[in-house]
Amino acid sequence: MNRPLRAGACPAAAFLLLAAVPAALAAQAPDRTRPPALGPAPALRLPSVQTATLPHGLQLAVVEMHKVPVVDVTLMLDAGAVADPADLPGLATFTANMLDEGAGRRSALEIAEEADFLGARLSTSASYDGAAIALHVPKRQLGPALDLMADVLVRPAFADSEITRQRDLRRTQILQQRDQPVAMAGLAFPSIVFGAQHPYGRAIGGTEASTALLTRDRVSQFYQTHYRPGNAKLLVVGDITLAEAQQLVAERFGAWERGTTPPAAPAATAAAPTARTFYLVDKPGAAQSVIRIGNVGVPRSTADYFPLQVLNTILGGSFTSRLNQNLRETHGYTYGANSQFAMRRMAGPFQAGAAVQSAKTDSSLIEFLRELRRVRDEVVPQAELDKAKAYIALGLPGDFETTSGSASQFRALLDFGLPLDYYNSYVARINAITAADVQRVARQYLDLDHFVIVVVGDRSQIEAGIRALNEGPISIRDLWGQEIR
């Protein structure tokens, strides 16, 4: 079946269709022996960030982008899982989740219905460091959508019936984590790296036991403590001006009580590192093994941010990175291997990982360790360094193409208290990195002797091979990272 005929196009297109390309032009054979020379890369043009402080202390930042009539509004709060009480992991994420389950005069379903009706996306969430209420909406519906957002922020109901409903749903979701080896690794790895005394080591989505303890009182208390204007920042990106944003927000968020701004979360101490160990989480019948290798890394405030970006791009942060080239493109053990430094307010994890064919688990671990050693032991060749720097620096404009893309870039500045003109010097700072810088941070932050190596897979197929590697002892764990004896 052939595709349908053209049904008509704009006049310019129709005209050009008639003007066939002269055959003589087509006959000029291009030089294929080397890639074509390129003109200079375009400079990064960034919209500026305008700021204001609203009467009750809420900080506002506005970025104007008028290309498409949409607006992104993000309210960031210091109300993340680092504020979870030790006995109640999962409280911060549950509180964020409850914000839109009934607020103001609307029920849970009415809030969802109204947002959908406006063509808006309204979401509430919490990470380790913070909570966020995010809105993406066509400009013409911004007013009513902000009404909804203000209800969710300032007037959540936390009705008992909704708490119970969401608690039961969460129990089911926790049960279903056992089906997903990636989710299992995502629970076990941080638990072992950070330990239970550190908030980054606790289950952000809660455990079966902690979920049973979630009550209206606990949620309400967490909300009253942490959801305060002095604890928040508001970012507005899109088809809007600062003056418009100020007025729209002041009208709606004015009722938000200032209250007492809670103290910042206390510093936490990660578990002392132990000698390199394999932690095996059994998943009988698994077709692949999910591998996570790493250690405690760095906070976002690290002075080594830029060399670490370059290091990670070389190691596992791009398609041509060493881990992906080795494990995927040379050996075919996996569909993809990668690495990352999760940089948070406190030091987050460094981790490298992949899902590998079960029968190649031991061979894959050999290659992982080989690459992690090599990037420490050998100076990165100049061409590879240049490629990584260019990939980061020249790819930057694409990150600012959409309102939501720009919002996530600027949000990082606000989240971490970075200067608002931070991106203006970003390219220069990447370009200044040397091969010696990369080797220095590789040696400093890849702690080979103390790596936590989590493998979620079919123990009966993979344990003997891992043992034969002779790279460290094996400890058998459950998906929460707890030792099974």
Next chain:
Amino acid sequence: MVRHVRTAVGSAVLLMACAWPAQVAAQSLRVPYITFTLPNGLKVIVHEDHSVPVVTVNTWYHVGSGDELPGRTGFAHLFEHLMFMGSQHVPTGQFDQLLEAVGADNNGSTTVDRTNYYESGPANALPLMLYLDSDRMGFLVPEITPEKVDLQRGVVQNERRQSYENQPYGLADENILKRLYPAAHPYSWPVIGSMADLSAATIEDVRQFSRTWYTPTNATMVIAGDVNPTDVRRQMTRWFGGIARGPAVTRRPAPPVNLETDIYATLEDRVQLPRVYNTWHTVKAFAPDDAVLNVLADVLSSGKSSRLYRRLVYEMQIASQVSADAGGARLDGSFEISATARPGHDLNELQLVLGEEIRRVAEAGPTTREMERVLNQTEAQFLGQMERVGGKANQLAYYDYFVGTPDYFQADLDRYRRVTAADVQRVAREYLLRAHRVVLSVVPQGRLQLAATQPGGN
């Protein structure tokens, strides 16, 4: 920014149903373009957008798993992987290396109907993108070796393990498709293909496939972003003009699809909770009822206020998840409703309520408010796609292939604007209530008693 996956776009025919672009209210949606065709038959579409200094090249080859033969399932997608392995003037590995070194990303994807490739990066990288794309269009086959085929076969088999076999419910799709379609129909297997067929693919298959499908006449290229159309035309002529046209493409007619009866099947999986899938045949992409079926799917399951979520998850609390998807492809369309039971509930309980809700919408239709809500969501999705040149480029290629008009954005949205509540009611009756379906239960191992059973059956 990390790209690790070259995706076989998932669930067989339910492909193109998701996010559409478009603009709101009185404003008319337009994505201006020019088009020309090189003497070798390669069609080019150029869209200028100077808001950000980026460029994207999006090449559609009009071949997908729907053009495969039994015994070689998954081959279109395996071939996609080989397209990144170097060509006559581009040594193995250099395709990705060269692009990253100028700050560009690239990827490809395969569906039942087409295979696409894109590069996206700073505007000055366009000549490199065209050099690389033309080399693999014109000079790929001599460089393909058995070693390259073996390597990417291994990668694709790991993609299958990662995305299907090692995912809960991951094998549901292929178990539905083989019951929904006759064995000779190319939609009867998933895009990823079977392990056995992937193992059987040979280098001769690669040569044959390339000669048949990877020709200028069977491709459309969209170049979008911060570009000058005159310059694009000159460069396209330079890089692609010398590639031979290739033979005319002929496609086998697909066998007719029709379910004579309801088909019930059960699959045991390593899952905690049972899930049921109901799948019906519908209509091809852009057929008169295609948009209506999408609206029906949204009424049933888009958002927490949708009918199925409200009943099953929120009010009765017997399901943890429910979804309804409509999707039209080149040869056929399908409609699928799935729901996962909560602990202590079985799939017959879910089926009973799903049946009630289908009957309710078939008998009384959606409300005015529901119709407005769905349209507003659809308009917002159209708008979302207008934000990114990559999104616009792919959509131009999609419309060009399916309706022959690249700038079909407004016309596509108008299809949704014309849908009435009575239309939705009618399609619920015609395609769901009065039609046969495949009912697949996926249950935890050893828990067959949780499966859905045929009413009045045995």
